[in-house]
């Protein structure tokens with residue numbers, strides 16, 4: 001009980017763990033992927049900004065080398081304006097030169113800066129190191145991110161003569177990534193909802209499994225109950241049966257007492273049959289039926305049955321015919337089960353016949369011996385035949401109304417026959433009669449004494 005409770009709790013915990021873990025893994029994966037894409041994008045833009053500034057620097061250097069400083073300033077301003085008008089991603093473009101104490105802006109897309117001193121740290125770094133410096137800065141009203149690239153322009157003397165400062169906006173790439181991120185989060189949310197729904201479904205399946213287990217337990221309890229109850233009923237019933245037959249053996253029994261005792265005996269026999277059938281069904285369902293296979297001579301098994309049933313057949317005005325061939329192959333089967341099989345079939349044939357003959361005969365086919373129990377009884381409709389081997393099935397019509405039975409016999413013997421490697425078939429016609437054909441495997445002749453066990 002505790003074990004089951006713990007197991008149940010474990011299953012619930014596992015389901016909750018899945019509900020949290022799976023969406024979390026997907027969200028983390030998406031966030032990591034987009035941040036990776038974003039940093040790749042940034043690097044690529046930085047490379048482009050560098051390149052653009054260097055290309056621009058060549059033109060600017062040429063202008064400065066070929067012109068007087070005042071003329072160069074005008075031409076540089078024209079170059080700056082032209083470059084910016086052609087590349088709107090360039091947020092700002094300036095050219096600054098060293099002027100003794102600091103840096104002074106020679107030309108700039110932001111005209112207010114022209115002539116002003118430039119104090120940006122990147123300018124100083126690029127100047128002192130003699131190489132391009134790029135840094136990511138936030139600027140503008142929207143706090144847009146920008147690459148600020150400061151590239152030294154090398155003069156004719158091989159020394160830096162000025163610095164070109166280009167600020168490239170990351171606005172459109174950020175916007176693109178933002179849109180992608182938003183879209184992927186919408187997709188992700190839908191996915192997470194679907195996963196949660198699926199997992200909730202899984203949770204329901206866990207509950208179904210629990211229900212199924214409970215039902216199986218209940219079924220087992222029912223089987224055990226039937227098995228124990230029927231087993232316990234058998235012993236007192238055989239005592240009652242014994243005493244009843246002892247009473248009937250008394251000579252000085254009054255007529256009424258004899259009649260009453262006979263009725264009691266009939267009813268006890270009926271009860272015994274029911275209990276035996278239920279016990280057989282219970283054993284079969286639990287796979288507890290044992291089969292001890294050995295060569296069985298059918299003539300030796302069926303012969304004595306004929307003697308037992310002769311009186312019953314005669315009392316109904318029926319003839320019981322069995323003439324086995326002198327040489328009859330033995331079948332490989334369990335002798336007790338074989339008895340049950342043919343007792344049931346002969347009993348049925350007599351029970352469900354009003355006139356005529358019940359005939360038992362044999363035929364051989366390769367590897368099997370077929371035994372037919374044929375009657376000229378009430379017969380069955382094709383629909384009745386199709387249900388014949390179902391548990392508790394009894395054909396219900398005027399002919400069978402007064403005939404008692406459990407509807408278990410044919411189901412039980414079918415299980416026995418099939419387990420022993422045989423078959424059972426039926427041919428019947430309403431009002432004409434029926435025949436049941438049972439085949440069982442022939443026992444090997446060489447080591448006929450060998451016995452096997454089936455469970």
Ligand SMILES: Nc1ncnc2c1ncn2[C@@H]1O[C@H](COP(=O)(O)OP(=O)(O)O)[C@@H](O)[C@H]1O
Nearest residue numbers: 348349352379394395405406407408409410434
């Ligand atoms: N020889 C037969 N002739 C006609 N009907 C039969 C015959 N044998 C079986 N049946 C039908 O098959 C049903 C099931 O048979 P069985 O399983 O032996 O149960 P039971 O004999 O206890 O009713 C019977 O109730 C009867 O309707």
Ligand SMILES: [Mg+2]
Nearest residue numbers: 344348405409
């Ligand atoms: Mg029967």
